[in-house]
Amino acid sequence: MKQIANWIIIILLFFSIASTHKLKFVGAFVRHGDRVPNKNIPKDGTIWQCKLNSLEMYNNDNLPSPTPSRLFGKKFMQDRNTLPGNCSRGQLTEIGAKQLQSLGSKFRNKYIYDLNFLPQELDPDFIWLRSTDKPRTMRSAANFFLGLYPQKDNRKQDVFPIHTMDWNNENMHFNTKMCPKLAILKNQIKRSPKYITHMKSIEYFIYQIDKIYGFIDLDGYNFLTLYNNVKFRINHNKTLPSGLSDKMIEKLKIEGGWYANFVMGNKTLVKLTIGPFLQDLLNAFDSKISGENPHKFHLYTAHNSGIVPLLAAYGAFDSRPVDFASSVVFELFQEKKKYYVRLSYNDRKIKIPGCKKKKCLYTKFKKITQKMIPKNYEKECRI
Ligand SMILES: *[C@@H]1O[C@H](CO)[C@@H](O)[C@H](O)[C@H]1NC(C)=O
Numbered sequence: 001m002k003q004i005a006n007w008i009i010i011i012l013l014f015f016s017i018a019s020t021h022k023l024k025f026v027g028a029f030v031r032h033g034d035r036v037p038n039k040n041i042p043k044d045g046t047i048w049q050c051k052l053n054s055l056e057m058y059n060n061d062n063l064p065s066p067t068p069s070r071l072f073g074k075k076f077m078q079d080r081n082t083l084p085g086n087c088s089r090g091q092l093t094e095i096g097a098k099q100l101q102s103l104g105s106k107f108r109n110k111y112i113y114d115l116n117f118l119p120q121e122l123d124p125d126f127i128w129l130r131s132t133d134k135p136r137t138m139r140s141a142a143n144f145f146l147g148l149y150p151q152k153d154n155r156k157q158d159v160f161p162i163h164t165m166d167w168n169n170e171n172m173h174f175n176t177k178m179c180p181k182l183a184i185l186k187n188q189i190k191r192s193p194k195y196i197t198h199m200k201s202i203e204y205f206i207y208q209i210d211k212i213y214g215f216i217d218l219d220g221y222n223f224l225t226l227y228n229n230v231k232f233r234i235n236h237n238k239t240l241p242s243g244l245s246d247k248m249i250e251k252l253k254i255e256g257g258w259y260a261n262f263v264m265g266n267k268t269l270v271k272l273t274i275g276p277f278l279q280d281l282l283n284a285f286d287s288k289i290s291g292e293n294p295h296k297f298h299l300y301t302a303h304n305s306g307i308v309p310l311l312a313a314y315g316a317f318d319s320r321p322v323d324f325a326s327s328v329v330f331e332l333f334q335e336k337k338k339y340y341v342r343l344s345y346n347d348r349k350i351k352i353p354g355c356k357k358k359k360c361l362y363t364k365f366k367k368i369t370q371k372m373i374p375k376n377y378e379k380e381c382r383i
């Protein structure tokens, strides 16, 4: 009897907490799913076949419900593309598409069913999608959305926008076009005594990898791309280069993570990489708080090169290569007149240094974020 009473108290407490902390807005920054390589390993002999087709549809009448009369498919000419086979460079694979769909359905379970935050039927006013202008991220956004709101068969065909910027204006990646200074800073970091000492300490590993892959100028960045390349191969049952042991794969992972943290996660670099995006994010929060922003959910699909600085900006990067379909989620809560932000990375809640709790007072969060936004981006980016 006493136990039941205790449970009732716990349940009542839970509801009183749940009702005072009201979720207002969610922003999810997500890496695309599994893909094929961008570059092939020289003399590697692996052929990459892609099953996911994308059909081009040219909608000349600009109708809201296009009914295409003719579709066009891309077909590579024999031996005229970098990657042997019929995939585009870096193309999202079926595995990648599924990863994003299941991430979308995880969000469906959490934000629609568990928390009742988003409506069960799609309300286009609540959801806003943004992606970098690459086929793999665009497609990742679409697949996430399919998981969040599965398509119903008999529904009228609608056109849902995925907002984007051209690559040269994009602020969700390491953009040296918009910020030439980034390239200089990166080189500076790679010439720093700490970087050089580290590379010296793994000289033998570099020699081993060089023997297998035949790279010139092997550096930390290569370890990250080679580690990714190993992952594609494992995901797709492709043979690994001969001589590459499990121990070396583990070392690639560690060294790739070290590079990501030391170079991509350098605070000076981070500000100029992801600072402008952080401003976009603060704008979304502020306009939500002021009542101008009707959206409840923003999806941003991007790359490793955005996830690392985003986490590093909050002192939350774990020095491990970022997995496909990884997510950094910002949740904005209201509690009476106060607002709070909670940050999580792949479901792990993160305590932002400088905040008292994992649920960070918005005014505090905003101050911490503003420190990572350049005061004068153009000037700081000039060389
Ligand atoms: C690529 O080749 C595979 C195997 O031959 C085939 O199943 C697939 O449809 C092709 N994909 C494209 C996009 O042509």
Ligand SMILES: *[C@@H]1O[C@H](CO)[C@@H](O)[C@H](O)[C@H]1NC(C)=O
Pocket: 185, 188, 189, 266, 267, 268, 269
């Ligand atoms: C980050 O890079 C800048 C520019 O090269 C350098 O001055 C600074 O020491 C680096 N920060 C760390 C923590 O290594």
Ligand SMILES: *[C@@H]1O[C@H](CO)[C@@H](O)[C@H](O)[C@H]1NC(C)=O
Pocket: 235, 236, 237
């Ligand atoms: C790889 O092999 C496993 C085990 O045989 C199989 O289940 C899986 O579907 C294969 N994956 C691909 C992409 O062919």
